Amino acid sequence: MTDAFIVSEPVTAEPPRISINYRPKPGLGALVLKNIFLNFVTLFIYSFWAKTNVRKHIWSCVHIMDEPLEYTGRGIELALGFLIVIGFFLLPLVALQTAFQIFAVNEFIIFGVNLLILIVFTFLTGVAIYRARRYRLSRTLWRGIRGTLIGSAFTYGAVRFGFLLLQSASAMWTHPVAQVTLFSILTGDMRFGNRPFKFQGNSGPLYGPFAIFWFGTLVAIILIIIGIVVTASTGVFDGLIDVTGEEDIDVMAGVIATAALIAVIFLLAIPYIILRAFYTAAEISYLARGTRYEDVTFAMNATTGSLVKLVFLNGIIMLFTLGLAAPFVQQNLIRYLCERLSASGELDLASIQQSQAEMDQTGEGLAEVFDVDVF
Amino acid sequence: MSMSSNANATFRGHYYDGLTALSRRVIVRLSTNMLVISDADGVVTNWTYVGLTAPEPVSARKTTRLAHEEAKSARLVVEDPLFVPGVLSRAPQLSRAAAHKRSLVIASLCFLVALAMLATGYVVVSVAPQFVARLMPDSWRTSLGEQVEQQMVAGTPQCSTPEGLEAIAALEDRLSVGAALEETFTIKVYAFDFINAFALPGGTIVLSGELLQTQSSADAIAGVLAHEFGHILERDSETTLVRLLGISAITEAAFAGSSQMGSLVGDAAAFLTLMSYSRDAERRADEHAVELLEQAQIDYAGLLSFFEYVNETEDGAEESTLTALASSHPGLSERIESLKQVEPWPSHPALDEEQWAALQAICND
Structure with a gap:
């Protein structure tokens, strides 16, 4: 009998545990190969659809309370967004630079205008990050409900720009406060359906880990400089510069010197990556702890070791595939977040109603042009 | 579980109406002209076969998820693999083959645009300068x-x-x-x-x-x-x-x-x-x-x-x-x-x- 399993009212008794899982499914490799082929054949015009298909795949592997996310964006939206930005920003810029050439404009004026353009574009990078995030949230569906950002992309861009200035003036020391403030803006503006996310926290607790990162990096740089000076005194770098000015260059010495230089760069990169991972682990754990959605709280179990592993793995993938396997890098990142993010509390699903925010008709053009955001 | 694999077959599923995050258990019936989604209170909605879309191509190997062009955020989820042949025979646009065909059309259009761009590029670098x-x-x-x-x-x-x-x-x-x-x-x-x-x-x-x-x-x-x-x-x-x-x-x-x-x-x-x-x-x-x-x-x-x-x-x-x-x-x-x-x-x-x-x-x- 059909009626036997029909309940008289909607099921509201959802389990209190809020599970977040990444359940990989086959097909990403084939998708990547297909995208590479079609990108080359179509002079990368297909890339907007390629990107969309990758997102559809990765999104559908993310399960929250056993229900997958769905990416509803379309390739044509990304393509139109890109065209609009090309038309409004890049072409006028090319025209302007051409005019400078033709009319031999005074160098100071060119410098001034280019400085202004740099400022505007740096500001627009923040706008781009915000708009790209809004687009992706509005194209992410879970249980038939989509997300959005309700604030102003320009406010975010302006705050981000301000912090960039402060950051360079303060030798990075405003970094934690910048991160917390920007995250707080994004999270405060974020909605899933009609319900808001909230972030509560300040940058204070991040300054301890940040100090360790900052001074640690400084010590590493100093040690490596000492290392280089000591190594150089052995004469191993002489192959790099032909100090004698003689014609026949010792190839072997050149190889050894180049290898030594690469070793030095790696030596600097390794402590930096470890120290950076240490700080980032502290930062994302702290940011997750301060975030709420209704009665749901979050925790992120990010550790230095796991982040270092992630960075190395992704670095190797990018290096050996010349960036062509970037979707696997995206998958690793999302998977990492899903595996280490946990949520607890009760979610009143009945109270979450569809977002009434207007949907952007085009997506991510600015982000595409400024090359921000991995996704 | 399928009630029948022929006309008017019914299947269990759950439905998100796209208005709230609640899921409701439903019975899905493959009628001659449309997909009828009902719960204990009666018919929830009817979806025409021609308007059906699927976030992922429908296949017997996985849970079927359907949407409809008139209710863009609503989702119907049916786990019963026996639902697949019935719905595919009425809405062939949901099949993997149809998805491949759409993908091919998009790729071909991109290719044509690339050719047009090459032609424009040729004019821009050869004749126009x-x-x-x-x-x-x-x-x-x-x-x-x-x-x-x-x-x-x-x-x-x-x-x-x-x-x-x-x-x-x-x-x-x-x-x-x-x-x-x-x-x-x-x-x-x-x-x-x-x-x-x-x-x-x-x-x-x-x-x-x-x-x-x-x-x-x-x-x-x-x-x-x-x-x-x-x-x-x-x-x-x-x-x-x-x-x-x-x-x-x-x-x-x-x-x-x-x-x-x-x-x-x-x-x-x-x-x-x-x-x-x-x-x-x-x-x-x-x-x-x-x-x-x-x-x-x-x-x-x-x-x-x-x-x-x-x-x-x-x-x-x-x-x-x-x-x-x-x-x-x-x-x-x-x-x-x-x-x-x-x-x-x-x-x-x-x-x-x-x-x-x-x-x-x-x-x-």
Whole structure:
């Protein structure tokens, strides 16, 4: 009998545990190969659809309370967004630079205008990050409900720009406060359906880990400089510069010197990556702890070791595939977040109603042009 | 569990109405005309088969998720694999094959757009630059030429002994009066230590001191100048600049935001395109040179001897400057051959010996 399993009212008794899982499914490799082929054949015009298909795949592997996310964006939206930005920003810029050439404009004026353009574009990078995030949230569906950002992309861009200035003036020391403030803006503006996310926290607790990162990096740089000076005194770098000015260059010495230089760069990169991972682990754990959605709280179990592993793995993938396997890098990142993010509390699903925010008709053009955001 | 796999079969599923995050258990019935979704209170909604869409192609191996174009956020989830054949037979657009077909249509459209872009690109780099260069006002040309000269010269001293300048003026008179040219030319010599001559936008010709030193007669210099006049008459420098601009605009637009590989391909394409055009330009400039030399009654053997000098030095030695010169003057042997085919005309030396000596010594301030 059909009626036997029909309940008289909607099921509201959802389990209190809020599970977040990444359940990989086959097909990403084939998708990547297909995208590479079609990108080359179509002079990368297909890339907007390629990107969309990758997102559809990765999104559908993310399960929250056993229900997958769905990416509803379309390739044509990304393509139109890109065209609009090309038309409004890049072409006028090319025209302007051409005019400078033709009319031999005074160098100071060119410098001034280019400085202004740099400022505007740096500001627009923040706008781009915000708009790209809004687009992706509005194209992410879970249980038939989509997300959005309700604030102003320009406010975010302006705050981000301000912090960039402060950051360079303060030798990075405003970094934690910048991160917390920007995250707080994004999270405060974020909605899933009609319900808001909230972030509560300040940058204070991040300054301890940040100090360790900052001074640690400084010590590493100093040690490596000492290392280089000591190594150089052995004469191993002489192959790099032909100090004698003689014609026949010792190839072997050149190889050894180049290898030594690469070793030095790696030596600097390794402590930096470890120290950076240490700080980032502290930062994302702290940011997750301060975030709420209704009665749901979050925790992120990010550790230095796991982040270092992630960075190395992704670095190797990018290096050996010349960036062509970037979707696997995206998958690793999302998977990492899903595996280490946990949520607890009760979610009143009945109270979450569809977002009434207007949907952007085009997506991510600015982000595409400024090359921000991995996704 | 399926109730029946035939017409009017029903299946269990759950439904998100797209208004709240609640899921409700439903019964899905595959009626003749539409998919009927009901719960205990009765029919929730009817979805026409033609309007059905699926976030992922429907297959018996996984949970079926459906949407409908009239209720974009609503989702129907049916786990029963027996639901799949029934729904696919009524809504074939949900199948993997249909998804492949759509994907193929998109890829084909992208391919067509790429072809159209290539065609536009071809026009922008082949036909259009010359057209635009000819429309360019003289003031723009002069201004561009001054900038190029400034960058190229980069502090190298200009050679200007009074006798040398007189010799240059004499050469210019011979070449342009003979041809009754409407163009005005400015010839300058700079103390470059490599052999070359350039025609700049706006009618300026730059000769290197080394060029004057190494040639055995004024006729050779007259030949080189006549060749550069040809470039100016054809607006080749202006055309190259416009073309470069077109190529950079195209690559900028085409590869902005894509991988670095893309921009590498772009740069290589830009370079190769420019190279292939400079071959044509050289051939045309040679034709002008022959015409101008004939009208000025200067022996083309001078130009021929210059070409042969470049060719031999390139073959015999490994001077990097000459290799560079030859690379921007491709097909030299072929050009030498076609110059040899030219019928000789009555001629007399481009400059007398005294003028020629003065010209060679123009850098000896």
